[in-house]
Amino acid sequence: MAQILIRNADRVVTMDGARRELAGASILIEGGAIAAIGPGLTAPGAEVIDASGCVVTPGLVNTHHHLYQSLTRAVPGGQDALLFGWLKTLYPIWARYRPEDMQISTQLGLGELALSGCTMSSDHLYLYPNGSRLDDTIHAARALGLRFHATRGAMSIGESKGGLPPDSLVEDEAAILDDCIRVVDAFHDPSPQAMTRVGLAPCSPFSVSRELMRDAALLARDKGVMLHTHLAENVEDIAYSLSQFGCRPGQYAEELGWTGADVWHAHCVKLDPSEISLFAHTRTGVAHCPCSNCRLGSGIAPVRAMRDAGVKVGLGVDGSASNDAGDLIGEARQAMLLQRVANGADAMSAREALEIATLGGASVLGRAAELGSLEPGKRADIAIWDLRALQVAGSWDPVAALVLCGPHRVRHLLVEGRQIVRDGQLVTLDERALAESARRATARLMA
Secondary structure, rough: OOEEEEEEEEEEEEOOOOEEEEEEEEEEEOOEEEEEEOOOOOOEEEEEEEEOOEEEEOOEEOOOOHHHHHHOOOOOOOOOHHHHHHHHHHHHHHHOOHHHHHHHHHHHHHHHHHHOOOOEEEEEEEOOOOOOHHHHHHHHEEEEEEEEEEEEEEEEOOHOOOOOHHHHHOOOOOHHHHHHHHHOOHHOOOOOOEEEEEEEEEEOOOOHHHHHHHHHHHHHHHHHEEEEEOOOOOHHHHHHHHHHOOHHHHHHHOOOOOOOOOOOEEEOOOOOOHHHHHHHOOOOEEEEOOHHHHOOOOOOOOHHHHHOOOEEEEEEEOOOOOOOOOOHHHHHHHHHHHHHHHHHHOOOOOOHHHHHHHHHHHHHHHOOOOOOOOOOOOOOOOOEEEEOOOOHHOOOHHHHHHHOOOOOOEEEEEEEEEEEEEOOEEOOOOOHHHHHHHHHHHHHOOO
16 A cells, blocks of 8 residues: 655644654554654655644544434434334334445445544444345445444334334344354454454344344343443433333443453443443443434433543444434534533543543554554554635644534545545545435335
């Protein structure tokens, strides 16, 4: 792979151990990794990306998404519903999905994320109607070129057994575990430069059995992959756990092996102090989804308390049926604002929000050794933001401006040293063609 020189950035936000911000610096990329950072770098024959007038940051990391939901934004009947009612509205629509819908929605959601500065995203796919497979999303992500942490989700308790989802969307638990083994063996790459990793992710405590939660944890540790699920999302979630399991969600997770550095939970809006302490000392991660939590009225996650206790926290846009967007830099702004609403104007700075969106996400997904900061030897996942955009005009602090005012569309984006966005446009996919494919798919689902 040829050398690339990102030259003369107004500011390089390293997110290294000292949180250095380098003025007038350049970055040399070789073989998909960062070779050097500093002023005055030269590389005869290298491809040059002029970063004059720009802030350069690590690529943002999205720790929770349901990419298939990108075709069900703003659905009537779910627009003003709480979580359980929202799900009941959408399940019948999702039951009509085909494999091609999974592919289109994945590329649509990842394309939107890329334009907002995201270089790596997880995905939680827990329903497989009409022959759909996790493979559909993995192949779609590879075509786009983002780093992808796919998780093999599942639902096994349908309405006839007291669960929330319709019986048509649940699977046999033995078949679920067999397919988990298949997709891990076929797609999981444990190497530091991995573009695809696979995790195991039963959907939630109210859609799978205790036995599947336990067996998934045992299988994940045997295979050396991570675990992911929803936890403590709202008051309904807490009530369900207390009535069905006789304990709070954190205790339920601990009893079944769902704490540790190889586990991350989505939402965690209603964690209490003892659960926060549990997550901190076990190094369990949290995917904070502020916009979705607002959209569904779930509440404000105690991120300040989590961070102060030492809990690993990253950002997630969540599915586009509950956000309804995939703007990850905007998610960082929302995270900061919610903590200020809850705890005061000094509760979270713009720079801390940016740290959560980059290094925080990489830590939650187990990739901090190679991603999340700009340092020699780390992988070249890099976002370049144009400070000459109208949104940023008049700002005094270029780094804080990324979170406080914009821009919210990245100028250039590199993943493993390959350019995914150039001059604000996707390189690997035709945006207009993708949007048109999505419109056709949505029209069919609405019919």
